[in-house]
Amino acid sequence: MDNLPAPLRVVAQELAKLPGLGPKSALRIALTMLKMPREKVAGIGQSIIDLREKLCVCEHCASITESSPCRICSDPGRESDKLCLVSEWDSLLVIEEMGLYRGYYLVLGGLLSPLDGITPQNLEFNKLEARLAKGEVKELILALGATVEAEGTASYIKNMVQNRFPHITLSRLAQGIPIGSEVKHTDKETLRQSLEYRQKL
Numbered sequence: 353m354d355n356l357p358a359p360l361r362v363v364a365q366e367l368a369k370l371p372g373l374g375p376k377s378a379l380r381i382a383l384t385m386l387k388m389p390r391e392k393v394a395g396i397g398q399s400i401i402d403l404r405e406k407l408c409v410c411e412h413c414a415s416i417t418e419s420s421p422c423r424i425c426s427d428p429g430r431e432s433d434k435l436c437l438v439s440e441w442d443s444l445l446v447i448e449e450m451g452l453y454r455g456y457y458l459v460l461g462g463l464l465s466p467l468d469g470i471t472p473q474n475l476e477f478n479k480l481e482a483r484l485a486k487g488e489v490k491e492l493i494l495a496l497g498a499t500v501e502a503e504g505t506a507s508y509i510k511n512m513v514q515n516r517f518p519h520i521t522l523s524r525l526a527q528g529i530p531i532g533s534e535v536k537h538t539d540k541e542t543l544r545q546s547l548e549y550r551q552k553l
Contacts, residue, residue, distance in 0.1 A: 356379075360379075360382055360383075360386065363382040363385070364378045364379045364381075364382040365378070366378075367381050367382060406418060408420055410422040410425055412425040412456075412458075412483075413425050413444075413456065413457045413458050413459055414458060414459040414460075414461060414476050414479060415441050415444055415457065415459045416441050424448070424456065424457060425456060429454075430454055430455060430456055431454050431455040431456075432455075432456065432488045432489075433455070433488060433489060433490040433491065434453075434454075434455025434456065434489070434490070434491050434493065435455060435456050435457070435458055435483060435484075435489045435491070435492050435493065436453060436455055436456070436457050436458075436493040436495050437457075437458050437460060437480065437492060437493065437494050437495065437496065437509070438457060438458075438459055438460065438495050438496070438535065439459075439460050439461075439462055439463050439496050439497065439502070439505070439534075439535070440459065440460075440461070440462065440536065441459050442536045443495060443497075443534070443535040443536045444457050444459060445536075446535060446536050446538070446540075446543060447495060447535070447543065447547065449540070450540055450543065450544050450547070452544055452547055452548065453547055455491075455493070458476065458479060458480055458483060459476065460475050460476050460477075460480070460496075460505070461474070461475050461476050462474065462475055463475075463496060463497075463499070463501035463502055463504070463505045464501060464504050464505045464508055465501045465504075472508065477512070480509075481512070481516070484513070484516070484517045484520060485517075489520060490519075490520060490521060491520065491521045491522075491523060492509075492513060492520050492521070492522050492523070493523050493524070493525070493547075493550055494506050494509060494522070494523070494524040494525070494553070495524075495525050495535050495547070496524075496535070497533060497534040497535045498532060498533055499532055499533070499534065502534075506524060506553070509522070510522060510553050521552060522552065522553040523550040523552050523553060524550060524553055525543075525546035525547055525550050526546040526547075526548075526550055
């Protein structure tokens with residue numbers, strides 16, 4: 353990339369920092385933007401700024417929303433005795449799309465991974481504990497996937513719930529989800545059955 357004109361090189365290098373984009377793909381996108389009308393490129397830039405400025409994190413469930421509390425947390429018709437714990441917001445979207453689950457959610461913000469420096473302090477465990485301490489939740493559903501990190505996180509949560517909230521039933525998605533996969537990459541039917549036939553922990 354050293355031979356590229358500086359403005360093109362800078363954009364390609366910044367795009368290459370995004371997950372799933374290598375240097376070649378980033379350069380292709382930068383070249384495509386170079387060919388676009390100025391107004392269209394300006395529109396893309398403005399939409400990225402709006403993404404940062406107009407979205408926030410829900411105070412209740414830690415999902416991404418335009419206003420807090422989010423649409424789901426503001427819905428009084430949901431089942432307040434069920435809380436589904438997901439690692440990331442896109443997993444919440446996949447479960448919600450099915451229309452099967454009618455409880456509330458909490459987005460953990462990742463999974464425990466000591467080797468990567470992700471400890472309980474980096475995730476939303478304080479928010480989870482505060483939510484469980486209110487006494488409304490009767491069942492905590494772990495929808496974390498079937499990776500090594502998900503298993504470690506589930507074990508941590510199981511110990512926390514058993515020690516501090518023994519009255520809460522802990523369940524997980526049925527093991528129709530293949531080992532090593534994430535919730536957001538699971539097909540809808542497998543996910544539906546996993547949620548419907550979830551298992552107690």
